[in-house]
Amino acid sequence: MPPANPAELEGMTPYCIVLTTVSGEVQAQALARQIVEARLGACVQIDRVQSVYRWEGQLCSEPECRLTIKTRKACFTALAQFIRAHHAYEVPEIVQIPVAAGSADYLRWIDEGTQSGDDPPR
Numbered sequence: 001m002p003p004a005n006p007a008e009l010e011g012m013t014p015y016c017i018v019l020t021t022v023s024g025e026v027q028a029q030a031l032a033r034q035i036v037e038a039r040l041g042a043c044v045q046i047d048r049v050q051s052v053y054r055w056e057g058q059l060c061s062e063p064e065c066r067l068t069i070k071t072r073k074a075c076f077t078a079l080a081q082f083i084r085a086h087h088a089y090e091v092p093e094i095v096q097i098p099v100a101a102g103s104a105d106y107l108r109w110i111d112e113g114t115q116s117g118d119d120p121p122r
Helices: 025-037 073-086 104-114
Strands: 015-022 043-055 058-072 095-098
Touching (some): 025 073, 058 073, 073 095
Antiparallel strands (some): 015 058, 015 095, 043 058
């Protein structure tokens, strides 16, 4: 369980944010629900974005949905495999951003949302 003082969490939390993008709202909703149901993320936020990128030598500009997944670093490998298995893109974005500090109550909630029935209590 995280310490009660959020300042104690700086630089050492076992939490992260994972980003991925999909081509539309329907795919975003489906993937977000699957991630939370699989307990690989406690929460997934969906934002509409406009992405400008180069693909196969062409400059592209497309609307996408970005998924911001709140999770634990221990879930990252399984989450990345899950995203690859359920993603329509040939090369999906899968980026982990460490959480350097956070509210102890919120981080405990992430623990609860990513803990399966088989996991020992944290």
